[in-house]
Amino acid sequence: MDIVVEHLTKRYGPQKAVDNVSFRVKAGEVLGFLGPNGAGKTTTMKAISCYIKPEEGDILVGGYSIHEHPEMIKKNIGYLPENNPLYQEMNIIDFLEFIAKIHSVPKYLIPERILDMVRTCGLEGEKHKLIGELSKGYQQRVGLAQALIHDPEILILDEPTTGLDPNQIVEIRELIKRIGKEKTVILSSHILAEVEATCDRILIINNGRIVVDGTAEELRKQAAGNEILKVGIQGGEVKDIFDLLFQIETIESVDFIDVDKNLFEIQSKPDSSSVKSIFDTCVKNDLYISELTPTETKLEDIFRELTLH
Known part of the structure; x- marks a missing residue:
């Protein structure tokens, strides 16, 4: 499923968080969204996910506009925000069942989807624990599982390895690479090595504008x-x-x-x-x-x- 961002502009008060941004993500591509903190990455990702509305421009996801068909778009997107909001007092199985119901996964499919997510995200040994008892690395895995539970075609990950130790970072990156073989992925980061290790293509954004677009090799040559x-x-x-x-x-x-x-x-x-x-x-x-x-x-x-x- 393709994503087309056209002349996206979003203001917070007098400041333009995103300033006339345009780019395209092809189906099956893993796109790295790179930039310093405050560059406009999160705002762009929230707009693609239909969590905020831009003042100007449009985003087409699989041909659907965020202005006209946000509900259709949300069905096809899995979103992991940077702060990874989870219900700490729920155990993993109950939480994933709850998220599956929110996404209108058919009741008969929910047990199968939960087992699939537990296996895919490496949660077998922790599945009966309360989320609040998990390490940061395992909480990120639960965050990925909730983003994937409804089997979306597009996965949007905002700073997915923030706060993890080096071993956990490697594990999450490997997991994203595996998922990226089957889905369109947009991954934001301010860590260069992360983007280079996991992404097919890199967009660098600064002060709300895209300043470069290409593979790591193309950027170096350029x-x-x-x-x-x-x-x-x-x-x-x-x-x-x-x-x-x-x-x-x-x-x-x-x-x-x-x-x-x-x-x-x-x-x-x-x-x-x-x-x-x-x-x-x-x-x-x-x-x-x-x-x-x-x-x-x-x-x-x-x-x-x-x-x-």
């Missing part, structure tokens, strides 16, 4: 521009090697990283690679390469550059 290499070359004087490198046609610039170790940083010209030329030059001049490493632009650097202004 930010990296020219090829940058860290190269160690031995067998000659550092100045002579520097001069030889500078004569290579595909090389834009050469800089020293460590003169004593003959380590250089080389930037190639746009749309060029200098690896073969460096190798050929070394062979021709009886030099040898001790190190040749592409310098990859980190996703953290891209994120910082895009969201710090």
Whole structure:
């Protein structure tokens, strides 16, 4: 089921939390919604889930508009809010039965759906416990189970690993990846590694606007521009090697990283690679390469550059 967001704008008082945002999520895609706190992620997700109405724009979920058919959309969406509101005094089975009834799951299907969710979300050993007795990690699993109990085609997860320890984070990410093979998923986070580990595509939002849209690899390529290499070359004087490198046609610039170790940083010209030329030059001049490493632009650097202004 596709999601199409068109010119979405939502204000809180004089402030635009979301400012003319447009994007599309294809059926079966896992989309990472990335941005600093207060960027507009949660507001956008609440609008898609029909929990709030925008002042401007529209959202189509499977062709249904949030303005005209919110009830149809809600049937097809499972939503896990950031604060994961659960009834602490209920046990897991009773809670999931209650949520299934709210979603109008047919009575005869409810026991089967509960068993399926307990198995899918790894709750077998805890299913008879009160929710208030569970660890934060298991409470997140219950939150995922309640979002999935009515078998929605779309799953919206707002900061699903907030407050979890490292082991719990890994477990929840693996669970999301498994679920993502069968459903359309939008996952918001301010943790880069999480989005990269679980998502097919990344949207970065800042100050209510989308500033970038693409895969992690595309973002790196886009930010990296020219090829940058860290190269160690031995067998000659550092100045002579520097001069030889500078004569290579595909090389834009050469800089020293460590003169004593003959380590250089080389930037190639746009749309060029200098690896073969460096190798050929070394062979021709009886030099040898001790190190040749592409310098990859980190996703953290891209994120910082895009969201710090």
